[in-house]
Amino acid sequence: MKQFLSLPALLALTLVPAYAQEAPDFGSADTDRDGMLSVQEAQVAFPDLIIVDSNGDGMLNQDEVEAAVPGLTFSPDGAPAEEGATVGEAEYQRIVQAVEAQAAGRGV
Numbered sequence: 001m002k003q004f005l006s007l008p009a010l011l012a013l014t015l016v017p018a019y020a021q022e023a024p025d026f027g028s029a030d031t032d033r034d035g036m037l038s039v040q041e042a043q044v045a046f047p048d049l050i051i052v053d054s055n056g057d058g059m060l061n062q063d064e065v066e067a068a069v070p071g072l073t074f075s076p077d078g079a080p081a082e083e084g085a086t087v088g089e090a091e092y093q094r095i096v097q098a099v100e101a102q103a104a105g106r107g108v
């Protein structure tokens with residue numbers, strides 16, 4: 001006699017939840033509470049981003065964000081971000097928005 005999977009078992013196999021990664025708020029992401037995002041803190045908050053600490057100082061600065069998040073520019077006129085400008089709460093919100101917009105664009 002053939003064994004068929006029970007309906008609940010089938011559902012468990014097929015209904016893998018569409019898990020959307022939600023970025024923590026800045027207060028949670030900034031684990032050492034210095035008001036700035038380090039590369040490590042950013043990588044925890046945005047595990048899908050490839051963040052390169054290109055100047056090697058351990059902190060995330062705005063041009064490193066721009067390199068990690070295609071299409072995100074911090075300066076309104078599209079000029080490169082101020083060199084070494086750190087990422088605080090306002091910039092963090094911009095990253096969250098950009099990442100979520102990209103996720104929506106991918107249909108995730």
Ligand SMILES: [Ca+2]
Nearest residue numbers: 030034036038
């Ligand atoms: Ca920090």
Ligand SMILES: [Ca+2]
Nearest residue numbers: 053057059061
């Ligand atoms: Ca850096």
